Amino acid sequence: MYYFPSLLYPILLPILGSLFIAYNKKLSIRPSVVAVIIAALVFVSNIYFISFTNHGISPEIFLPMSLGFNFFMQADLMSVFMALTSSFLSLIILIYCLGYIKKDEYETEFYSMAILFLGAMMGLVYSMNLMWLFIFWEITAIASWRLVGYFRADADTLKANKTFLITMGGALFLLLGIIIILLNFQTLDLNKLQGQAIPTLAVVFIIIGAFSKSAIFPFSTWLPDAGVAPSPVTAMLHAAVLVKIGVFAFAKIFHYIPLDVDMSTLVLYMTGISSLIAGGAALIETNIKRIIAYSTISQIGFIFLGFATYTQIGFVGGMLFILMHGISKAGLFLAAGTIEHTAHTKDISKMGNLFKAIPITGVAFGLCALSVMGIPPFGGFFSKMMVIKSAAGFGNPVIFTIFLLGALLTILYLTRLFYLVFFGSPTKSYKETEKGTSNWMVYSVLTLGVLSLISGLLVKFPLKFLINVF
Amino acid sequence: MDLIFINFILLPLIAAVVTAFLNNKSKLANGICVAVFGYHLLYILHNILVAKTAFYTGMNMLSGIMLIAIALVALTVAVFSYFAESTNRKGIYYALMLILVAGMNGIVSTGDFFSIYIFLEVVAVASFALIAFYNNPLSTEGAIKYFYLSAFASILIILSVSLLFVFTGDTSFTALQNAMTSNATNPTALNIILGLMVVGFMVKTGLVPFHTWTPDAYQGASTSVSAILAGIVTKVAGAYMLIRIAISLGIINDGIKTNSVGFAIMVFGLITILVGAIAAMKQNNFKRMLAFSSVSQMGYIALAAGLATPLALAGAVFHLFNHATFKTPLFFNARALEQQAGSCDIDKLKGLGTKMPYTAWSSIVAMLSTAGLPPLSGFWSKVLIIAALWEAGFHTFAIVALFASLLTLAYFINFQRTVFFGKVSPELKNVKEVGFKYLLPVFVFVILIVGIGLAFTTCFETFIEPFIRFLT
Numbered sequence: 001m002y003y004f005p006s007l008l009y010p011i012l013l014p015i016l017g018s019l020f021i022a023y024n025k026k027l028s029i030r031p032s033v034v035a036v037i038i039a040a041l042v043f044v045s046n047i048y049f050i051s052f053t054n055h056g057i058s059p060e061i062f063l064p065m066s067l068g069f070n071f072f073m074q075a076d077l078m079s080v081f082m083a084l085t086s087s088f089l090s091l092i093i094l095i096y097c098l099g100y101i102k103k104d105e106y107e108t109e110f111y112s113m114a115i116l117f118l119g120a121m122m123g124l125v126y127s128m129n130l131m132w133l134f135i136f137w138e139i140t141a142i143a144s145w146r147l148v149g150y151f152r153a154d155a156d157t158l159k160a161n162k163t164f165l166i167t168m169g170g171a172l173f174l175l176l177g178i179i180i181i182l183l184n185f186q187t188l189d190l191n192k193l194q195g196q197a198i199p200t201l202a203v204v205f206i207i208i209g210a211f212s213k214s215a216i217f218p219f220s221t222w223l224p225d226a227g228v229a230p231s232p233v234t235a236m237l238h239a240a241v242l243v244k245i246g247v248f249a250f251a252k253i254f255h256y257i258p259l260d261v262d263m264s265t266l267v268l269y270m271t272g273i274s275s276l277i278a279g280g281a282a283l284i285e286t287n288i289k290r291i292i293a294y295s296t297i298s299q300i301g302f303i304f305l306g307f308a309t310y311t312q313i314g315f316v317g318g319m320l321f322i323l324m325h326g327i328s329k330a331g332l333f334l335a336a337g338t339i340e341h342t343a344h345t346k347d348i349s350k351m352g353n354l355f356k357a358i359p360i361t362g363v364a365f366g367l368c369a370l371s372v373m374g375i376p377p378f379g380g381f382f383s384k385m386m387v388i389k390s391a392a393g394f395g396n397p398v399i400f401t402i403f404l405l406g407a408l409l410t411i412l413y414l415t416r417l418f419y420l421v422f423f424g425s426p427t428k429s430y431k432e433t434e435k436g437t438s439n440w441m442v443y444s445v446l447t448l449g450v451l452s453l454i455s456g457l458l459v460k461f462p463l464k465f466l467i468n469v470f
Numbered sequence: 471m472d473l474i475f476i477n478f479i480l481l482p483l484i485a486a487v488v489t490a491f492l493n494n495k496s497k498l499a500n501g502i503c504v505a506v507f508g509y510h511l512l513y514i515l516h517n518i519l520v521a522k523t524a525f526y527t528g529m530n531m532l533s534g535i536m537l538i539a540i541a542l543v544a545l546t547v548a549v550f551s552y553f554a555e556s557t558n559r560k561g562i563y564y565a566l567m568l569i570l571v572a573g574m575n576g577i578v579s580t581g582d583f584f585s586i587y588i589f590l591e592v593v594a595v596a597s598f599a600l601i602a603f604y605n606n607p608l609s610t611e612g613a614i615k616y617f618y619l620s621a622f623a624s625i626l627i628i629l630s631v632s633l634l635f636v637f638t639g640d641t642s643f644t645a646l647q648n649a650m651t652s653n654a655t656n657p658t659a660l661n662i663i664l665g666l667m668v669v670g671f672m673v674k675t676g677l678v679p680f681h682t683w684t685p686d687a688y689q690g691a692s693t694s695v696s697a698i699l700a701g702i703v704t705k706v707a708g709a710y711m712l713i714r715i716a717i718s719l720g721i722i723n724d725g726i727k728t729n730s731v732g733f734a735i736m737v738f739g740l741i742t743i744l745v746g747a748i749a750a751m752k753q754n755n756f757k758r759m760l761a762f763s764s765v766s767q768m769g770y771i772a773l774a775a776g777l778a779t780p781l782a783l784a785g786a787v788f789h790l791f792n793h794a795t796f797k798t799p800l801f802f803n804a805r806a807l808e809q810q811a812g813s814c815d816i817d818k819l820k821g822l823g824t825k826m827p828y829t830a831w832s833s834i835v836a837m838l839s840t841a842g843l844p845p846l847s848g849f850w851s852k853v854l855i856i857a858a859l860w861e862a863g864f865h866t867f868a869i870v871a872l873f874a875s876l877l878t879l880a881y882f883i884n885f886q887r888t889v890f891f892g893k894v895s896p897e898l899k900n901v902k903e904v905g906f907k908y909l910l911p912v913f914v915f916v917i918l919i920v921g922i923g924l925a926f927t928t929c930f931e932t933f934i935e936p937f938i939r940f941l942t
Contacts, residue, residue: 065927
């Protein structure tokens with residue numbers, strides 16, 4: 001056992017930082033600046049852990065506690081990769097916020113909750129004990145409840161409550177699963193549970209928990225509704241970080257306790273169908289943020305595909321998918337925020353010809369969309385290719401076909417979206433140009449767009465990192 | 471026992487006699503009250519944590535936990551009352567509060583049903599007087615309702631205590647426990663006696679269908695009185711006694727070996743959880759909502775008490791303590807809203823989150839703890855209860871109890887949605903945060919909720935484990 005206190009930095013720094021932001025009114029430091037600094041520090045401290053994992057050492061903290069609730073954190077390769085991905089995306093999104101979130105009375109609460117979310121996310125990623133994983137899981141739910149309810153109109157707060165209740169309902173299933181495991185094995189440490197025969201009921205409950213957090217049909221209705229939140233919030237919670245919690249927990253837990261074939265087939269059917277339904281919904285929806293939200297639901301299905309097939313290529317593909325989808329989907333949501341600022345509507349049938357008004361955002365949007373579609377040589381191509389290849393390896397032609405159709409749908413609805421927004425109805429014109437919107441917004445979106453391309457060209461680096469997990 | 475008697479029963483009673491004459495010197499009366507409760511808290515904590523007195527093991531540890539909870543709530547309510555209550559009979563007010571606390575301390579530190587009956591009546595009389603203290607129609611109504619139902623409960627309790635005496639020749643807990651385990655007397659008759667007694671304590675706890683007095687009493691009483699009633703009085707007079715009886719039954723419900731009295735308590739508990747939560751959703755007055763929420767939380771304690779496995783009892787006791795820490799500050803916050811915004815009707819309040827940030831966020835912490843969200847204290851006690859239910863094979867009970875916390879969350883976040891997070895209505899534009907003196911007692915509880923939540927295992931090892939080890 002290595003006692004490695006610096007593993008606490010990425011967890012405690014944001015959690016304490018959120019308290020600091022909430023109470024620093026007298027210090028006249030902008031909360032946004034504090035938030036960006038903290039997010040940057042978290043990202044840097046995660047990079048620091050690579051130097052250990054590259055040498056095959058996994059830094060750990062282990063504090064024994066009674067009843068099996070040991071505080072057990074471990075920075076293994078998989079967790080470090082996930083932590084790097086989510087802290088990096090959070091950093092970019094918080095930089096975008098510098099231009100997006102107005103200086104008003106809710107600003108402090110926003111940054112405080114965003115940073116709390118980041119800290120809880122880091123805690124969740126590094127947790128090796130199921131109870132602590134659950135605790136951090138619920139803290140992310142509390143933070144996202146306040147973030148979704150940022151605007152104070154009745155409809156907004158109602159939908160924030162809906163999000164909270166549905167994810168909490170799923171979390172209770174997860175809790176029940178954890179309790180069953182605790183009662184059966186008297187331990188919740190994942191490394192000690194390795195190879196144990198977990199009761200099927202517990203497995204089912206944990207999967208339901210993961211599905212509800214990652215918005216898999218039929219637990220998906222909260223995700224499109226949560227689009228009432230400010231765009232950076234949707235980007236952070238509902239594209240880049242929060243929805244990945246469920247699928248990451250699924251991967252981590254069932255990496256130690258493998259599912260049997262029947263169960264993984266069931267998971268694959270459910271996620272595949274969810275992917276198709278969401279793809280179809282994205283094709284007919286007219287609200288831009290709801291389209292992107294449905295697109296997220298359909299893409300999450302692919303990540304589950306990678307993990308549930310239990311092949312090496314599927315696992316690496318799934319992890320890679322989390323990174324690639326995070327980058328390009330965050331880019332799409334942030335671009336949607338800029339589009340909304342310019343067009344003053346979310347309805348794509350009332351938009352058109354926006355490319356002239358916001359060309360840089362348009363290019364970035366295009367780059368991200370191509371990556372999500374899975375067009376080579378963009379990053380999304382490699383991850384999607386790998387998970388679909390793993391479906392072929394799984395040997396079930398129906399599942400393979402479902403996901404192939406899902407990939408096709410992705411191309412259709414994103415092309416439709418891109419065309420209608422940027423080139424449709426050529427007569428429309430807009431007063432505002434990109435000079436009107438903040439530079440922070442334009443360049444953070446562009447960064448994500450360019451990264452979608454570069455991550456594909458340099459895909460061998462993350463791949464090399466991930467292959468070491470096995 | 472002698473020291474306990476002198477410190478926890480005699481001392482407050484003597485103090486009550488003194489403060490009753492101090493109507494004109496409210497500061498002094500308050501000082502005496504705070505000093506007594508503060509001394510209680512320090513005394514008990516010193517004995518358990520620092521001196522590690524051997525006395526506090528097994529059942530005495532249970533008494534110890536209860537004494538801490540009583541002293542804590544009483545102390546904060548006494549401090550809060552100093553600013554929040556305006557009356558020219560402050561001396562009497564504090565005297566009643568001291569008598570109330572003496573009665574509660576008596577209940578938790580005795581080992582005999584007859585003594586408990588006496589102390590119950592002390593508590594009941596002090597409570598009637600405190601509820602009806604301001605003589606307005608609403609408070610008198612609440613007091614009278616409580617009086618009638620409480621009298622009914624007292625009759626049942628004294629009847630069953632005397633029948634118990636006839637059967638076993640003794641009224642102590644140990645006599646009951648011996649009779650239950652040795653089967654020397656007729657177990658069916660004993661079960662009927664216990665059933666009568668349990669119904670009596672259910673009325674005192676406010677379990678469904680005997681809950682009707684709680685909303686009226688809590689709404690009618692002044693808010694500081696509601697805080698002590700909801701926070702601790704009904705718990706000591708009712709829920710604690712249910713736990714105590716469950717222990718004396720000497721049974722462990724594990725699906726195979728059940729006791730009908732224990733099972734009946736469980737069923738009533740489960741119904742109470744649901745009815746309380748659903749009724750809380752429909753309330754428009756914040757204090758009534760809190761009252762129903764209290765009813766619903768008592769259901770969890772009854773459910774666990776009826777199950778009576780060591781884990782369940784640990785959960786029940788822990789939940790009892792947690793309930794004191796999260797319900798009391800909510801009543802304080804209700805008072806803050808009443809004073810600053812002029813009302814605690816939900817439809818009259820809107821968007822106060824930015825106007826009263828400390829009140830808002832301390833309420834949110836307490837509410838999330840009630841709903842059982844980690845890492846707050848309420849989460850752990852619920853986990854213990856659910857785990858105990860599942861372990862004993864009551865899977866349906868476990869699932870219903872677990873998902874009922876969604877209902878709790880639903881009515882609380884619906885309340886916050888308008889009251890704290892809505893758009894500020896024009897007539898509330900000039901509302902300001904209450905002063906620090908109102909917030910201080912609330913902060914104490916918020917720190918406890920978060921602190922116990924984070925240091926749960928330490929608290930468990932220090933307080934709960936010595937008590938469970940005794941049971942197994």
